[in-house]
Amino acid sequence: MTNDDIKNSEDHLQTLEKGLKVIEAFDGTDYLTISTASNLVGISRPTARRVLITLVNLGYAQMLDNRFYLTPKVLSLGYSYMTARDSWEITTTLLRELSKVTNESSSLAKLVGEEIIYIGRVPANKIMKISLNIGTHLPAYATSMGKLLLAQKSEEALDEYFATADLKALTEHTTYEEAELRKEFEEIRKKGWAVSENQLEVGLMSVAAPIRNMRGDVIAAINCSANSSQMTREEMEERYLGPLLETAEQISRNTEIELPF
DSSP states (O other): OOHHHHHTOTTOOHHHHHHHHHHHTTTTOSOBOHHHHHHHHTOOHHHHHHHHHHHHHTTSEEEETTEEEEOGGGGHHHHHHHHHSHHHHHHHHHHHHHHHHHTSEEEEEEEETTEEEEEEEEOOSOOOSSOOOTTOEEEGGGSHHHHHHHTTSOHHHHHHHHHHOOOOOSSTTOOOOHHHHHHHHHHHHHHSOEEEESSSSTTEEEEEEEEEOTTSOEEEEEEEEEETTTSOHHHHHHHHHHHHHHHHHHHHHHTTTOOOO
16 A cells, blocks of 8 residues: 555544644644634634544643643654654754763753743753653743743744743742843843753753754754852853753754754
8 A cells, every 4th residue: 555545545534634733733833722723724613622622631732711732741642753763863862962061961842832841851960859851841931941942932922921921939039020031031032042040949050052943943942950059150151051052053953854843
């Protein structure tokens, strides 16, 4: 049986096709409404509603104020694919090399809704009380990778983010006021990298750099983390920023092959 035979097969499940197309419709947007999913996928509102509710029931999405957001569980759909791809192996190898150079943890994350989702990690120590693994999600505004990725959003997208995000002080050092965050995002855009110090957890400091696709769009971020009681922000930038930016550039060049996110 050829691919053409498969495409024309009576075994083709249109229901599954519609469900997968709704998941694909989340690309480039934080959430979908029933109307938006219906318009983007080209299906009726009742069908879009059934698909979205099914995704919620299966744990791949959650609903808030009639808006549907993907959950970290959706990453499991592509995990086997990612680990099987040469490009993914190259990426994880580069993260390991970065950790060897810095002797610190290195991570790779993507922005999903109001959170960053870890899609790669090489632990080197136990700075955090929180256990970090692939699929872990953290509030974006309090992390270096999240700050970097939020800073890439348009003003319109940021308006939507601030209208719905649950911003609160996680430590006494957390920046969570909208005006202060907008100012910080502007500075990050100018520098091209981001730092978070004691904002998610006291004692944790990290610096993040962007991962870009072939068009130059920022699609993910990597970071190095360290203990803020053992190193100053200036020392971290001096020691780790160079290797971090170089690794980010190498991973970004790998997108020309096929980076699986």
